[in-house]
Amino acid sequence: MPVVGPEKLVKLQQQGDGIRNICILAHVDHGKTSLTDALIATNGIISPKLAGKIRYLDSRADEQLRGITMESSAISLYFSLLRRSAPEAQPEQKEYLINLIDSPGHIDFSSEVSTASRLCDGAVVLVDAVEGVCSQTVTVLRQTWTEKLRPLLVINKMDRLITEWKLSPSEAYTHLSKLLEQVNAVMGSFALGERMEDDLRWRERIDERVSAAAKVKEDQDSASEGKSRKTSVVQDDEGVVMSSAPAEYEEKDDEDIYFEPERNNVIFSSAIDGWAFTPRQFAGLYEKKLGIKRHILEKVLWGDYYLDQKTKRILSSKHLKGRHLKPMFVQLVLENIWAVYEATTGGPNNKGDQGLLEKITKSLNINIPAHIMRSRDPKALLSAVFGAWLPLSTALLVSVVEHLPSPTTAQESRMPALLEQSPGSSHIDKKISDAMVHSKQTIGEPVVAYVSKMVSIPESELPGNKRRGGTLTAEEARELGRKKRAELARAQAKANGEADVASVTGALSGAAIGEEAEVESTNGAEATNEDPEHLIGFARLLSGTLTVGDEVYVLPPKFTPARPHANPQPKKVTITALYLLMGRSLESLSSVPAGNVVGIAGLEGAILKSGTICSQLEGAPNLSSTTAISTNAPIVRVALEPAYPGDLDKMIRGLRLLEQADPAVTYEQLESGEHVILTAGELHLERCLKDLRERFAKCDIQAGEAIVPYREGIVRAEEMNAPKDPALGRGRVEVMTTSKLVTIRLRVRPLPEPVTEFLVKHTGAVKRLYSERKAQEAERSTAKVEDDTNGDQPEDIEEHDIEAGDTLEEGGQALSMEEFKQRLKEAFEEEKGEKDDWKDVVDKICSFGPRRVGPNILVDATHDAICGRFLHDNLENEAKDKDTHTSTLADTVAQAFQLATHQGPLCNEPTQGVAVFLEALTLNTSESEANQNMGRLTGEIIRTSREAIRAGFLDWSPRILLAMYSCEIQASSEVLGRVYSVITRRRGRIVEESLLEPSTNFTILALLPVAESFGFSDEIRQRTSGFAAPQLVFAGFEALDKDPFWVPRTEEEIEDLGEKADKENVAKRYVEAVRQRKGLFVRKKVVENAEKQKTLKR
Ligand SMILES: Nc1nc2c(ncn2[C@@H]2O[C@H](COP(=O)(O)OP(=O)(O)OP(=O)(O)O)[C@@H](O)[C@H]2O)c(=O)[nH]1
Ligand SMILES: [Mg+2]
DSSP states (O other): OOOOOOHHHHHHHHHHGGGGOOOOOOOOSHHHHHHHHHOOOOOSSOOTTTTTOOTOOOOOHHHHTTOOOOSSEEEEEEEEEOOOOOTOOEEEEEEEEEEEEEOSGGGGGGGHHHHHHHHSSEEEEEEETTSOOOOOHHHHHHHHHHHEEEEEEEEEHHHHHTTTOOOHHHHHHHHHHHHHHHHHHHHHHHHHHHHHHHHHHHHHHHHHHHHHHHHHHHHHHSSSTTHHHHHHHHHIIIIIITTOOOOOOOOOOOGGGSGGGGGGGGEEEETTTTTTEEEHHHHHHHHHHHHHHHHHHHSSSSSSSSEEEETEEEEEEEEGOOOOBHHIIIIIIIHHHHHHHHHHHTTTTSSOOOOHHHHHHHHHHHHHHHHHHHHHHHHHHHHHHHHHHBHHHHHHHHHHHHHHHHHHHHHHHHHHHHHHSTTTTTSSSOOOOOHTTTOOOBTTTTOOEEEEEEEEEEEHHHHHHHSSOOOOOOOHHHHHHHHHHHHHHHHHHHTTOOOOOHHHHHHHHOOOOHHHHHHHHHHHHHHHOOOOEEEEEEEEESSEEEEOOOOOEEEEEOOTTTSSSSSSEEEEEEEEEEHHHHHHHEEEEEEETTOOOOESSSTTTTTTOOOOEEEEEEEEEOOSSSSSOOOOOOEEEEEEEEGGGGGGHHHHHHHHHHHHHOTTTTEEEEEEEEEEESSSHHHHHHHHHHHHIISSOOOOOEEEEEEOOOEEEEEEEEEOOOOOTTTTTTEEEEEEHHHSSEEEEEEEEEHHHHHHHHHHTTHHHHHHHHHHHHHHHHHHHSSSSOGGGGGGGOOOOHHHHHGGGGOOTTTOOOOOOOHHHHHHHHHHHHTTTTTTGGGTTHEEEEEESSSSSSSSSEOOOOTTSSSOOOOOSOOTTTTSSSHHHHHHHHHHHHHHHHHHSSOTTTTSSBBBBBEEEEEEEEEOSSSHHHTTTHHHHHHHHHHHHHHHHHHHTTTEEEEEEEEEEEEEEEEETTTTTHHHHHHHHTTTTEEEEEEEETTTEEEEEEEEEGGGGGTTTHHHHHHOOOOOOOOEOOOOOOEOOSTOOOOOOOOHHHHHTTOOOTTHHHHHHOOOOOHHTTTTOOOOOSHHHHHHHHHOOO
């Protein structure tokens, strides 16, 4: 294959309708990287022989080693197509530029998928023909749906149906139809969800109009007394309600969303054997032979259509009249594919069938090179036949250019909605939105680009200042030398930790070119092993033309065009270089027009992870916060420390770089001084550590034990200790502060399960309600509110403060205050037993906790309602004529509630599902004395009520809640037993098991405690001799049904388990492990049997 030079690609970048930006998405191991190999081979970057085997875009050593993609990578490819505008016309050549992004399928790297898809206009979604729709398949399909990417479906690994499952063509056809149904069912469910939402919105609109009409009517009625009433009503109804709204909800035409082979959006392929086809290709082949028009054949090749060989007529299943014919897809398509396999790899000793092969090559009119014919290597023969007959790249690329939209078309349909959803959309400059919608490339148009992530590239791999075509002039060389030296100096200064970088670079830049050797020789040794990392923005240019040297604004995450100059001020940066992304290498560019995917240098330090850049500040759109990017909620924290304490600075610097370069990593320094990173999973952690050690920190780093989150809860167990104070009842505590000035009575109770569940699911809603509330209060207290505090988070709930475990929100729907209350009430009503106890609770809730958003509630059960009510719309009438002292003190109790729920009594982990009723708060003294002692009282009350809540908590049967992963594993019946044993040994539980017909493979769905999950994937892989890695997805917290304080009591139990039963009480073990980690008191007997030891000593 001829190598395509970058010049050609650069030329094509100008031509908007010849560009396709696509990403390849699928479940892990379904063959994305192998498939892209075939496309890369067409540009001569790798040899076609290696395509499907070397996985070129998996350029990291660990990616190759594990066979798993960990980072998305982009490559630009050239493709040309000969096309006839009419059947008789001369073919015309049309050239295309395909910017392709290969994404990882492993759940740990799902954030890479979202960043990749944001840059593209179309998606190629792969499904393994054998494994079918897997968990990540659904996720990526949803991604294409929400991002409005046009998808193409590739059913890959078709060869497995032939060689592994040994299906006949007819069986394969049945299987493929089912598979397609599965995929379409997923698409249908998205459409249905959206339609229901639309329907709801439509109803709301109608309701609004009806009530508006009613209001208008009323107004008019009162205004026009004396007029005939009847006529006015009719007029109103007609004029306002009926004419503007359609009476029936209009169904959307959803034909477009499904995958149907007859519409050419389904491709059948085998990436490893290098072939693929669409029914359209076969229609072309059979057009002449059958004498049936191509466009008709295209429609009937897939589906219940049969060919009558004699009459050459197509029959539908109705007209079969009992005859046994094979569907056309089996007869005309699959049987041919099967025949090639039979001829090359089939036969008695899997050596192929020489005669059949000759027949095939003859009828297809293809020549197999003599040396392959001689070699008799079945795989080589197979590749040779398919390479000539149905090359993968042709089917795929033709479908891509024909079916997926160009940036111009895609932006026209996607941009308006995207802009509308962006913050402050009404203030966006018309000129900018226009340029974005029409993807205007002309120089001078406003430049807008979306940077979806920062990629770190070692300096040695940058094309640097190397320039294509021609040598440098003396002046340029000198300038280059200067730049290089400056960079070198900067890098060294950075490495040596020197503060004054500017002065060093400044001094060096004055040096003449002749001195370069000297500079290098003095620092040479270090300079060669120091290979500093550069952060390049992975971006999509949406409008204008970006040129090296341009000055652009980087919009901060909370930017809104309504207040372009609000703090923090947007930074202005100079674009220092632009790169064409070519997989493992980069090519320098001097400018890039809209519609392309590009690497941008010069954004280091200005963008953290992602952001928008724009050539002007006024009316600039902020694209970064429009749609929520779905990632797997990370929950495992790991503390890191350098192997040599002296490397601490290096490590911190490395961690900062890592945080910028990886969207899914969060780095924080805990109060205890530990440096902790939060990663998406075990595999992701491994990759981060490797990157840190080898690239970002360049020092040895040790990872501590993983910190797994727990929750604490309480239940009403069957056997419980008697309440501490039987007079008060279980969970009720009455305490007096140390100064005896205040008495508090409160009661702790477990929340009904549906309520806890609801609260856990809707943490986001509570958070939003709380920030709205805060804003309202601020508005009330200050007459004139600063505009920009409005949209901000209240300071005590920062985004990252909410732990992953808290944010399992249901499909991202936003509940209003009313809806929230209503649904919370319903949840309480589900509890049958103690209905009366929970009556009116919702109205009395005064806060949620911990962090004001968690799944625990503080209920105001005092006589005079002294606390503020959280779920009230109207703040005005509240807290007015109240006893101000007691209500200030009640606020203090609310703070204690936050603290107590943040650190439960078992092991200082947050609690879940606890209701605290504040029943009384009495001042045992005069107002004035209380007033004087206010400061002291506050402290006392916090301490006392916190202790009271803890005591109330422990009056019930406490439970420790474990973080759980759900995982899906496919295993054949032979290894099923082993999989089960691994899962149960790790305290997992099988939730579901289903047979994957027509094979003997099972799909198992299991729940596994996060704490027991380390090394799980590896173990499963080893035990099942290399089955696909199970993917672990966080699935919430689940109570371990055991009281950590339980000890054997009855004689029987003591006999069975021994006096202490330490081994048996798992809950206790978990609790103690956490306590030990946190340095809390653990009751442990070091001397187990004192007497025996004494005996020994003697
Ligand atoms: N039998 C068969 N195996 C294939 C085919 N395509 C890929 N494979 C194999 O499937 C495995 C995974 O292939 P990859 O291309 O790495 O899959 P991927 O989707 O890029 O995987 P991730 O990027 O890690 O999600 C490799 O061992 C491939 O050799 C195919 O068409 N047939
Ligand atoms: Mg891959």
